[in-house]
Structures are given as structure tokens and as C-alpha cells.
Amino acid sequence: MESTLVRIRDLAKAFGEGETRVEAVRGLDLELERGEIVLVMGPSGSGKTTFLSMLGGLLRVSAGEIWIDGTNIAALGERELPPFRARTFGFIFQDFNLVAALSARENVEVALNIAGERGHPARERARSLLESMGLTGRLGFPVEKLSGGEKQRVAIARAIANRPVLILADEPTANLDSHHGAETMRLLRELAKEEGATVVIVSHDERLREVADRVLWLEDGRFKTLQALVRDPVCGMLIDPDAAPASLDRDGERLSFCSRGCRDEFLAR
Amino acid sequence: MSVPLARRQLLFRKGRSLAGVAGIAAALLLVLALNAIFAGINDRLTAYIDRSGADVIVAQRGVDTMHMTQSALPEQAAAAIASLPGVAEAKPILYVPAMIEGGEERGIAYLIGDDSGGAPLPIASGRRPRAGEIVLERTLAERLAVGTGSSVRAFGQDFRVSGEVDGLASILNSVALVRRQDLARLLGSVGVVSYIFVRAQPEIGAGELAARIQASVPGVTASTRAAFASSERRVVGDMTTDIVRAMILVGFVIGVAVAGLVAYSVTLSQIRDYAVLRALGLRVRSALALAVAQVGATVAAGFLLALALVWLLAGLLPRLTPTLVLAIRAADVALALVVAGAVALAAAAFPVVRVARVDPASVFRR
Numbered sequence: 001m002e003s004t005l006v007r008i009r010d011l012a013k014a015f016g017e018g019e020t021r022v023e024a025v026r027g028l029d030l031e032l033e034r035g036e037i038v039l040v041m042g043p044s045g046s047g048k049t050t051f052l053s054m055l056g057g058l059l060r061v062s063a064g065e066i067w068i069d070g071t072n073i074a075a076l077g078e079r080e081l082p083p084f085r086a087r088t089f090g091f092i093f094q095d096f097n098l099v100a101a102l103s104a105r106e107n108v109e110v111a112l113n114i115a116g117e118r119g120h121p122a123r124e125r126a127r128s129l130l131e132s133m134g135l136t137g138r139l140g141f142p143v144e145k146l147s148g149g150e151k152q153r154v155a156i157a158r159a160i161a162n163r164p165v166l167i168l169a170d171e172p173t174a175n176l177d178s179h180h181g182a183e184t185m186r187l188l189r190e191l192a193k194e195e196g197a198t199v200v201i202v203s204h205d206e207r208l209r210e211v212a213d214r215v216l217w218l219e220d221g222r223f224k225t226l227q228a229l230v231r232d233p234v235c236g237m238l239i240d241p242d243a244a245p246a247s248l249d250r251d252g253e254r255l256s257f258c259s260r261g262c263r264d265e266f267l268a269r
Numbered sequence: 270m271s272v273p274l275a276r277r278q279l280l281f282r283k284g285r286s287l288a289g290v291a292g293i294a295a296a297l298l299l300v301l302a303l304n305a306i307f308a309g310i311n312d313r314l315t316a317y318i319d320r321s322g323a324d325v326i327v328a329q330r331g332v333d334t335m336h337m338t339q340s341a342l343p344e345q346a347a348a349a350i351a352s353l354p355g356v357a358e359a360k361p362i363l364y365v366p367a368m369i370e371g372g373e374e375r376g377i378a379y380l381i382g383d384d385s386g387g388a389p390l391p392i393a394s395g396r397r398p399r400a401g402e403i404v405l406e407r408t409l410a411e412r413l414a415v416g417t418g419s420s421v422r423a424f425g426q427d428f429r430v431s432g433e434v435d436g437l438a439s440i441l442n443s444v445a446l447v448r449r450q451d452l453a454r455l456l457g458s459v460g461v462v463s464y465i466f467v468r469a470q471p472e473i474g475a476g477e478l479a480a481r482i483q484a485s486v487p488g489v490t491a492s493t494r495a496a497f498a499s500s501e502r503r504v505v506g507d508m509t510t511d512i513v514r515a516m517i518l519v520g521f522v523i524g525v526a527v528a529g530l531v532a533y534s535v536t537l538s539q540i541r542d543y544a545v546l547r548a549l550g551l552r553v554r555s556a557l558a559l560a561v562a563q564v565g566a567t568v569a570a571g572f573l574l575a576l577a578l579v580w581l582l583a584g585l586l587p588r589l590t591p592t593l594v595l596a597i598r599a600a601d602v603a604l605a606l607v608v609a610g611a612v613a614l615a616a617a618a619f620p621v622v623r624v625a626r627v628d629p630a631s632v633f634r635r
Contacts, residue, residue, distance in 0.1 A: 049633045049634075052633060053630040053633055056548070058548055058629045058630040058632070058633075059630045078553075079552075082547070082550045082551060082552045082553075083550060083552075084550075085548065085549070085550040086549060086550025086551075087550075091548055091549065091632070093545075093632060093633070097541065097545045097632055098545075099274075099278075099542045099545065099546070100281065100542070101274075101277040101278045101280075101281035101542070102272065102274070102277055106272045106277070109271065109272050110270065110272045110274060110546070110549075111549050111550075113270040113271055113272055114270075114546065114549050114550045114551050114555075115550060118270065118271040119271045122271055123271070158549075170633050
């Protein structure tokens with residue numbers, strides 16, 4: 001089995017046409033190894049969600065290729081994509097996105113049903129996954145009655161139910177307190193190592209650096225080298241010094257800011 | 270799917286689902302109840318004819334109904350018919366719609382005069398009328414607040430109530446029985462009868478006898494009892510068809526409006542779920558089936574509730590209003606089912622369009 005799971009070549013996505021055309025992602029090249037955890041960071045509007053949506057087969061690419069385990073999903077038809085998604089990807093969302101009408105077990109089971117596994121085997125798989133995540137007493141609970149941490153564990157169980165090769169997590173710790181955030185990070189780490197799944201996390205959460213094998217910085221629709229980025233001394237945001245909206249020379253050192261507001265605040269101190 | 274997703278989603282917001290079912294049931298009940306009421310009227314409309322014991326009914330030429338009709342035959346026609354082979358009995362009757370008054374109350378009835386005092390109709394209480402007496406249909410007697418021994422008036426003439434018959438009244442008409450001579454005197458129509466009720470000998474069929482009478486006696490129309498009753502029902506049917514059609518249309522429009530509104534709000538509240546399920550790999554057609562199943566189940570539940578309610582009404586209403594009889598016919602249930610199907614199809618249009626346009630990538634939007 002090839003160690004590289006994902007190959008992305010010259011990936012681009014543009015929205016609108018003419019004067020309203022916006023290039024959300026352009027010229028992305030990337031390779032992801034099996035079992036690797038990659039954290040994608042970047043400012044709001046940098047194209048992270050667009051990238052994640054294309055990688056998950058939810059959004060059509062404007063140009064380029066996305067090869068996953070030997071299949072170019074950019075070339076798959078509308079009929080082929082849904083079953084490919086069900087078999088290949090696990091999704092974890094910031095808002096959990098559990099189906100409120102279903103119990104914890106049914107939320108996991110429904111993902112198995114969609115992938116073609118039904119009846120007793122699906123129920124058993126859902127039960128054992130939730131039990132392994134410490135939710136033994138919550139199997140029949142309506143998800144609305146679960147805590148945020150419990151909801152995220154149900155969402156993770158749903159994401160791995162079909163043994164996906166690629167797990168895509170969008171801000172998985174954003175709605176969790178530090179305890180549950182750390183627990184989610186530990187779970188993601190274990191998943192990658194035990195199940196051999198590649199995990200791509202899109203997040204602003206610096207704590208996730210601890211579990212990531214690699215951190216990518218996406219800005220203006222392109223990956224940038226982290227080493228070339230500097231930190232805004234006011235808000236702490238990482239920014240490209242060559243494209244910083246505001247800068248300041250002080251004591252022979254050049255300071256870069258994410259906005260003029262941050263620079264003004266710095267000067268007012 | 271082994272997870273009953275459509276059922277779970279329907280039952281998740283029970284109040285809204287029940288309101289939808291109730292609204293659709295109300296609309297379908299309108300269709301079912303109205304048809305049942307008219308069917309009940311039809312059944313009672315010909316109750317007197319059906320129970321008259323006649324095989325053939327002879328009327329003036331061109332007449333084959335009693336409701337909103339007049340027929341006049343020479344009394345001798347009865348004797349002419351009685352002499353025909355195959356005739357067991359030819360009973361002349363006089364008939365006129367009349368206002369019967371009892372104290373302060375009044376009621377319309379088919380006033381029927383014959384020589385037997387209404388035989389073979391069974392008398393529910395009292396006895397058959399003699400000269401100067403009248404038998405009232407029970408609901409008419411109740412409305413007039415009279416009983417056996419009481420006095421009522423018809424065409425300005427007093428009659429003593431001698432008894433009651435049962436099961437001949439509808440909300441459109443009732444029946445009162447008197448002696449033919451009394452009615453003839455009242456109407457000033459001596460020597461004239463309205464209809465001749467003919468009983469056939471056992472060896473001859475009603476159709477054959479009707480044809481024989483038609484051919485042998487000039488100036489008459491002879492109909493079998495079934496054909497005569499059918500014509501009678503058709504007269505009222507023609508009068509009510511437009512009302513029934515209008516009510517079916519109203520029921521359909523209300524049903525579509527309620528079901529559409531329910532489907533609209535339910536689908537909007539579930540759009541996020543549809544996007545998540547699509548992202549997880551649910552095919553578009555499966556998502557559409559899920560949406561349509563919910564609309565279908567709501568309409569089906571509404572139909573069953575409407576059916577249960579109309580059955581309940583059919584049992585309760587006659588106890589409260591004896592003349593209002595509901596007859597539930599298979600054809601009317603089938604019609605309501607067709608209306609329900611049309612409601613479901615129309616109401617499913619919105620969810621189908623909306624769910625088909627769900628963008629699975631929207632799961633990443635906050």
C-alpha cells in the first residue's frame with residue numbers, strides 16, 4: 001500500500017464571474033501521508049473551508065486534481081460522489097451537526113446505513129464505538145440532552161463508523177471547554193494512529209498544534225511557509241510580513257500587524 | 270435504512286406533526302362527511318319506495334320520480350293494470366308534499382294516501398290510519414311534539430294521529446300516511462290517483478311486467494321499483510352534485526394548504542439535517558424519498574383520522590339529529606383517498622424542490 005494517501009495538484013476554486021470573481025483557492029499542491037495529522041490554519045476568509053469542502057468531495061473544483069487512494073474525486077460524477085464520500089471520509093464539525101431527532105446510537109448507525117451497512121451489524125458497530133468512547137449510558141439519549149463534549153464524541157464516533165481513510169475536522173474544539181477540547185485532541189490523535197486514518201483539521205485553535213504532525217498556513221488561497229510568517233504583537237495572529245496591511249519600524253526591528261487597528265493600539269500603549 | 274429516520278423526524282416535533290395531521294384530517298373530513306351525508310339522504314330518500322312492497326311503479330307518462338314531481342292517472346288505470354296477466358295487486362296511491370302542523374310546530378312531509386293505510390310498511394307504534402286519522406314518521410312526530418291520540422293539521426284539515434312509522438325521514442323529507450279517500454277529498458281529486466304500486470305474480474320478473482304494463486295501458490310510464498328509486502336518487506343527486514364538487518374542491522385546497530404549510534415548515538427546520546446526511550453520503554433520491562415519506566405519512570395519518578372521525582359522526586349524529594343519517598360508501602372513501610393522494614403530491618412539491626437544492630457543502634457554514 002502506498003504511504004501517500006492524498007495528492008492535490010494545482011487545485012483552484014473561484015466563485016463568481018467577471019468583476020465579482022473571487023479566487024478562494026489557487027494553485028494548491030499538497031501530499032498527505034497515511035496516518036498523518038495535518039493542521040490547516042489561517043485567517044478568516046483565507047480559503048480553509050473551501051479547501052476542506054473540495055477535499056471532502058462536497059464542492060466542485062474549478063481546476064486541478066484531488067487524488068485520494070488512487071481516485072481523482074474531481075473527476076467523479078454526481079452519482080459516484082455520495083457513495084465515495086460515505087466510504088472514504090469522516091466529517092467532524094464545529095457545531096457537531098448531529099441529527100436532533102435521533103438518539104446518540106442512531107446518529108452513528110445512520111452513517112453506517114448510508115454506507116450500506118444495516119440492521120444488527122450496524123447497531124452493534126454503533127454501540128461498540130460509543131461504548132469505547134465512554135458513552136455506554138448515553139446510547140439511547142436524544143442528542144439534545146448530551147453535553148458538548150458528549151456530542152463531539154458522538155460526532156467522532158459517527159465520523160469513524162465506516163472506517164474512513166480520511167477524517168476532515170472543521171474547528172473540532174471551537175465549541176468545547178479546555179477539558180473537552182483536550183479530550184477531543186487526544187481522540188483525534190488515537191484515531192490517526194490506531195485506525196491509520198489521515199486527519200485534516202482546519203482550526204484557529206493553537207492547542208491543536210500539539211497533536212499535529214504538520215501545520216499548514218493557508219492565506220489568500222495559498223499555502224505559505226510558517227517559518228516566513230510573523231506574529232502580530234497585539235492580537236497574536238500569524239501574518240505574512242510582505243503582505244501585512246500595517247507595519248512599523250521600531251528599534252531597528254520591523255513589526256507587522258494584521259490591521260491598522262492593531263498598529264494603532266500598539267502605538268497607544 | 271435500519272434507522273427509521275422519517276418516523277423519528279416526524280415524531281421529533283410532535284405538536285407540529287399532530288397539528289398537520291389534524292388540519293389534513295379536517296379537510297378530508299369535509300369531503301368524507303359531506304359525501305356520507307348526501308349518501309344518507311339518498312338512502313332515506315327512497316326508503317318509502319324501497320319498503321313499499323311494489324315490484325313496478327306506474328306513473329303518468331313521462332314521470333318516473335316522486336320528488337319535486339306530480340303525476341295524475343285516472344283511477345280506472347288501476348283496474349286495467351290489475352286485470353293484466355302477471356299482476357298480483359295494483360294499489361293506487363295519492364301523493365302530495367304537504368305542510369303538517371302540530372301546535373306551533375310545522376314540518377314538510379310526503380303525504381301519501383292509500384286504501385291499506387300504508388301496508389306493508391311496518392307500524393312502529395299505534396295502528397294504521399282509519400278515516401280522519403294519520404300516521405306520522407317518528408322524527409316528524411317528535412318535531413311536532415305529538416303522539417298517538419294527538420291532533421295535527423294538513424291542508425286546513427284536522428287529523429288524529431293513530432300511530433308512527435320509523436326510518437323513512439331524511440333532512441330533506443318526511444312521510445305521513447292517510448286514507449286515500451281522505452286525501453282525495455282534501456285535494457278535490459276524486460277519480461284521480463298519483464301512482465299505482467304493482468305487485469307481480471311470482472312467475473314474472475319486474476322488468477317484464479313493467480314492459481307489459483307500458484305496452485298495454487295507454488298514457489302511463491311503468492318502472493321497476495329499482496329503476497324508479499334510482500331516478501328518484503338521481504333527481505336529488507343532480508341537485509347536490511355541484512355542492513359536493515365544490516366541497517371536494519374546498520377540502521382539497523384546504524388540505525393542500527395545510528399539508529403544504531406543514532411540509533414547508535418541517536423541511537425548513539430539517540434543512541441542516543438534510544445537508545449533513547448528504548455530506549455523509551446520502552444520495553439525492555434517498556433524501557427526496559425521506560422528505561416525501563414524511564409528507565405521505567402525515568397525509569395518510571390525516572386520512573385515517575378523518576375516516577375514524579366520519580365513522581364516529583355516523584354513529585353519533587343520528588342520535589342527536591335522527592333525520593341526519595350518514596352513509597359511508599366504499600366509493601366515497603376511495604374518492605377521499607384519491608383527494609388525499611392529490612394533496613400529498615401537491616404538498617410534497619415544496620420539500621422535493623427544497624431538498625433537491627440542498628448544498629452538502631453548507632455543513633461547514635456557521
